[in-house]
Amino acid sequence: MTSTTAPTRGALDGLLVADFSRVLAGPFATQGLADLGATVVKVESPAGDETRSWAPPERDGVSTYYLGINRNKYDVVLDFRDPEDQALALELARRADVVIENFKPGGLRKFGLDYDAVAAVNPGVIYASISGFGTEGGAALPGYDLIVQAASGLMSLTGSPDGPAYRSGVSVFDIMTGMQASLGILAALHHRSRTGEGQHVEVNLLSTALAAMANHSSTFVAGGSVPFRMGNAHPSLFPYEPLPASDGEIVVVAANDGQFVKLAEALGRPELASDDRFARTEQRNRNRELLRPLLVEALAERTAAEWFEVLTAAGIACGPINTIDGGVALAERLGLDPVVSVGEGADAVPMIRNPIRFSRTPPRYDSPPPALGAHDALIRAWLEEPAAASAALPADASAAPTATAAAAAEGASHA
Numbered sequence: 001m002t003s004t005t006a007p008t009r010g011a012l013d014g015l016l017v018a019d020f021s022r023v024l025a026g027p028f029a030t031q032g033l034a035d036l037g038a039t040v041v042k043v044e045s046p047a048g049d050e051t052r053s054w055a056p057p058e059r060d061g062v063s064t065y066y067l068g069i070n071r072n073k074y075d076v077v078l079d080f081r082d083p084e085d086q087a088l089a090l091e092l093a094r095r096a097d098v099v100i101e102n103f104k105p106g107g108l109r110k111f112g113l114d115y116d117a118v119a120a121v122n123p124g125v126i127y128a129s130i131s132g133f134g135t136e137g138g139a140a141l142p143g144y145d146l147i148v149q150a151a152s153g154l155m156s157l158t159g160s161p162d163g164p165a166y167r168s169g170v171s172v173f174d175i176m177t178g179m180q181a182s183l184g185i186l187a188a189l190h191h192r193s194r195t196g197e198g199q200h201v202e203v204n205l206l207s208t209a210l211a212a213m214a215n216h217s218s219t220f221v222a223g224g225s226v227p228f229r230m231g232n233a234h235p236s237l238f239p240y241e242p243l244p245a246s247d248g249e250i251v252v253v254a255a256n257d258g259q260f261v262k263l264a265e266a267l268g269r270p271e272l273a274s275d276d277r278f279a280r281t282e283q284r285n286r287n288r289e290l291l292r293p294l295l296v297e298a299l300a301e302r303t304a305a306e307w308f309e310v311l312t313a314a315g316i317a318c319g320p321i322n323t324i325d326g327g328v329a330l331a332e333r334l335g336l337d338p339v340v341s342v343g344e345g346a347d348a349v350p351m352i353r354n355p356i357r358f359s360r361t362p363p364r365y366d367s368p369p370p371a372l373g374a375h376d377a378l379i380r381a382w383l384e385e386p387a388a389a390s391a392a393l394p395a396d397a398s399a400a401p402t403a404t405a406a407a408a409a410e411g412a413s414h415a
Contacts, residue, residue, distance in 0.1 A: 009037060009361065009395075010035070010036040010037020010038070010361050010362070010363060010364050010395075011036050011037055011358065011361040012033055012036040012037040012038040013037035013038075013361075013395060014037075014392070015033070015037070015038040015039065015097045015098065015189070016038070016039050016041070016095060016096045016097050016098070016392065016393070017030055017033055017034070017038050017039065017040040017041070017096060017097065017098040017099075017100065018041055018043065018089075018092045018093050018095075018096040018098070018099045018100070019040050019041060019042045019043060019073065019100055020043050020089075020099065020100065020101035020102075020103070020108070020113070021100050021101055021102040021130065022044070022049040022050060022051070022102065023049065023050055023051055023102070023174075024051070024069065024145070024171055024174040024175070024178070025102060025130050025174040025175070025177045025178040025181065025205070026100055026101070026102040026130055026178065026181070027042070027049070027051075027069045027070055027178075028069045028174070028175055028178035028179075029100060029128075029130075029178035029179070029181045029182045029185075030042070030073065030100060031069050031070060031071055031072065031073070032178070032179075032182050032354065033098070033182060033185070034071065034072035034073055034364075035071070035072060035354040035356075035363040035364060035365070036354075036356070036361070036363055036364075037361065037364060037395060038097075038098070038395075039074070039392070039393050039394070039395045039397075040072065040073045040074065041073070041074045041075075041076060041092060041096075041375075041379060041393070042070065042073040042074065042075045042076070042370065043076055043077075043078050043089060043092070044075065044076070044077050044078075044372060044373070045077070045078075045079060045080070046077055046079055048077075048372045049066060049070075049372075051063055051065045051066040051069075052066045052372065052403075054066070059349070062369075062403045066369060066403065067349055067351070067368075067369045067403065068351065068352070069369075070369035070370070070403075071342050071349070071351060071365065071367060071368055071369050072342075072364065072365070072366055072367055072397065073367070073369070073370055073397060074370065074374075074375040074378070074379060074393065074397040075370035075371065075372065075373060075374045075375050075376075075397075076373060076375055076376050076379040076380065077372060077373040077376055080108075080111040080113065081111075086111055086112060086113070088380065088383045088384070089111070089113055090112060090113060090117070090118070090121065091383045092379075092383055093113060093118045093121075093122060093125065094118070094121045094122045095122075095383075096122070096125060097124075097125070097126060097189070098125070098126045098127075098128065098185055098189070099118055099125055099126070099127045099128070100127075100128040100129075100130070100181065100185070101113075101127075101128070101129055101130070102129070102130040102131070102143070104131070104139065104140070104142075105129070105131050105134070105135040105139040106135075106139065115127045115129070115200045119198060119200075122198070123197075123198055124192055124196060124197070124198040125198040126185055126188040126189055126192065126198055126199065126201060127198070127199075127200050127201065128181050128184060128185050128200075128201040128202075128203070129200065129201070129202045129203075130143075130177060130178075130181055130203055130204070130205075131143055131202070131203075131204045131205070132144065132147070132148060132204060132205045132206065133148075133204055133205070133206050134202075134204045134206070134207065135202065138204075138206065143204070143205050145171035145172070145173050145174045145205065146167055146171075148173045148205040148206055148209050149167050149168060149172070149173065149209070150165075150167075151206065152173070152206055152209035152210060152213070153209075153213065153216070154167075154168065154172075154173075154209060154213060155167055156228060156229060157213070157216060157227060157228070157229050158229055159229050159231070160229070160231045161228070161229055161230055161231055165229065172212070173205045173208055173209045173212065174205065176208050176209075176212050177203050177204070177205050177208040180203045180208050181201070181203045184201040184203060185201060188201050215235075215236070216235075219235075233288075236281075236285060237253075237254075237255055237281065237285065238254075238284045238285050238288040238291065238292075239252045239253065239254050239263070239284075239288075239291075239292075239295060240252075240253050240254070240255065242321060243292070243295055243296055243299055244296055244299065244300070245299045245300065245302060245303055245304040245306075245307050246299075246300050246301065246302060246303050246304075247303045247304060248303075248304045248321070249304060249321055250299070250304040250307050250308060250311075250318055250319070250320060250321070251318060251319045251320075251321065252295070252299075252311070252316070252317075252318050253316075253317035253318065254284075254316070254317075255317070256281065257273075257279065257280060257281060259316065259317070260272075260273055260278070260281075260284065261273040262314055262315055262316050263311070263314075263316050265314070266310060266311055266314040266316055267295065267298040267299070268298060268301075269294065269295075269298050272291070272294060272295075277290060277291070278290075278291050304320060304321075305320070308320055336353075337353060338352060338353055339351070339352065339353065340352075340353045340365045341365075342365045342366075342367065342368045343367065343368040343398070343402055347368060347402045348368065349368040349369065349402070351365070351368075364395075364396075366395075366396040366397070366398045367396060367397045367398035367402070368398075368402040368403065369402065369403045370397065370401070370402060370403055371401045371402060371403045372403075374397075374401050374402070374403075375397060378393075379393075
């Protein structure tokens with residue numbers, strides 16, 4: 001585990017983000033912006049972000065779900081139903097470069113915090129809205145990832161051909177929509193840097209899902225066919241799936257003819273690559289039921305771990321089927337340093353490293369996920385003092401209590 005606690009000036013240093021989002025897509029996006037140097041103020045209702053209570057699992061009384069997506073942020077509690085807190089929220093949005101929210105479409109209008117209201121006092125604002133199904137006919141539909149996996153068609157593609165549809169084991173469209181929001185925000189910031197113009201950026205889970213299903217969506221809209229689930233098989237490539245070795249499965253990939261030649265040689269079956277039934281991608285695809293047992297027969301001669309070493313050495317794409325701990329261990333073995341310790345001493349929280357690497361402006365890991373209202377006094381004083389409008393908040397929010405430290409303190413007070 002790498003410890004990275006010294007503050008760094010990231011690529012987005014100097015940007016202020018007002019984060020009115022909660023749960024996953026929005027907080028995932030704002031954590032990424034914070035990692036890259038933006039100053040992010042997470043605004044929560046008195047009840048707090050729902051994910052704070054999504055446990056188990058937990059660490060020191062705090063949901064690991066919340067901990068995984070909220071580092072490097074200030075935290076203030078504002079009740080939008082309270083006129084004074086509404087005014088503070090609008091003042092924060094007025095000072096912000098970016099506002100991000102995932103209320104139901106139109107949900108912030110009654111509080112005077114919608115795009116039109118914010119743009120009226122901050123014309124250069126980049127205001128990002130995340131919804132489940134857009135702002136037209138789907139505006140009233142709740143945007144849960146599971147619902148979108150079902151409605152978009154993803155579940156029809158996941159699972160065995162003769163079994164029930166399955167959800168992905170990860171909330172893929174929440175994560176992807178958060179990434180699309182970040183991309184839209186950065187593009188809009190670039191436009192503003194050239195023109196001075198702010199704008200409204202809108203993303204929704206269903207549109208993200210249809211775009212993310214890429215080749216499958218294209219199969220329908222460009223090819224006129226509806227794809228269905230094939231288990232772990234790929235509709236256009238073979239082999240591109242788990243295959244059994246002597247003690248378990250290993251994923252084997254031959255995505256082009258040259259790779260298949262290497263695979264056949266490594267398996268000790270070079271004749272397969274010159275067989276007219278298997279020599280070309282399309283032929284392997286059409287004759288996969290003939291080829292599969294021949295590959296399985298060859299793979300039965302070694303364990304999955306042994307084949308991983310042999311095939312990797314031969315330049316063939318393959319991989320073990322790990323649990324999460326195995327995935328982290330593999331990344332560590334490959335020198336990717338996947339885990340960072342965010343914070344210091346007993347308050348430090350192990351977290352997954354930001355996946356982007358920079359040669360000049362690396363991501364920062366200054367402060368662990370904050371406790372609810374950890375920066376209330378600081379943020380309220382800053383927003384209430386007109387003279388402070390010209391003074392920027394420090395990018396590093398690490399001086400205030402962390403989520404885990406506050407939970408531990410609360411536990412001690414009840415002991």
